[in-house]
Amino acid sequence: LGRRGVARSVVAFSPAGFFGAAGARWCRGVVSIARDGGAALGPAMPWLMRTRPGRTVLCGIFYGKPGRLDPSDCVADARALITASGFDAARRRLGEWRYEKGMADGLPVTIAWGTRDLVLPCRQAARARVLLPRARHVRLPGCGHLPFADDPGTCARLVLETS
Structure with missing residues (x-):
């Protein structure tokens, strides 16, 4: 803008x-694993997010202080990533710019x-x-x-x- x-x-x-090419691959991999992992957890995700260790493991890649996060915000963020309709297109383009x-x-x-x-x-x-x-x-x-x-x-x- x-x-x-x-x-x-x-x-x-x-x-x-x-970043360079390796950094772009890393970034694509991180978001892909986060999305696929969240989808695989399914109904267990809200339960895991209610615990400080669960938030640390599941959200620590994106946040510096995941244990302090509100569990419902974590679930909402994970679900938004899992269901994002433009995810595949955005991931493919990541690293081009x-x-x-x-x-x-x-x-x-x-x-x-x-x-x-x-x-x-x-x-x-x-x-x-x-x-x-x-x-x-x-x-x-x-x-x-x-x-x-x-x-x-x-x-x-x-x-x-x-x-």
Whole structure:
């Protein structure tokens, strides 16, 4: 949206586009296993999500603090992933898009990476810094790939500060 001139600033949390071919394969594999595993659990999933160890095992790939999550939110998120009609098409395209130098020139950009992101590890931040030297690069301590549940206050602050 920033590149198209629709947004006046951009905040990207755990963004795709800064990994290589191996990173794209890893990411496709992670989301595929999460979806297939959730579907295989079927009626046992809500029961498992009610326990802290269950949430840790089943949600730990996406969240840095899965034990703190609300069990009903975990079930809803898992079901949304399992039933997402565009999943296969999105997974196939994952890894095709790459950030190219100059795409965000003149636009305030913040990129935030969770230090416990297992889907798109924050080591990709080094490549992002090279491609976006004027952007603000932020580490989110203890946060996973979906940092909003791990640290909603910091995520909101980053959006408000960049706008």
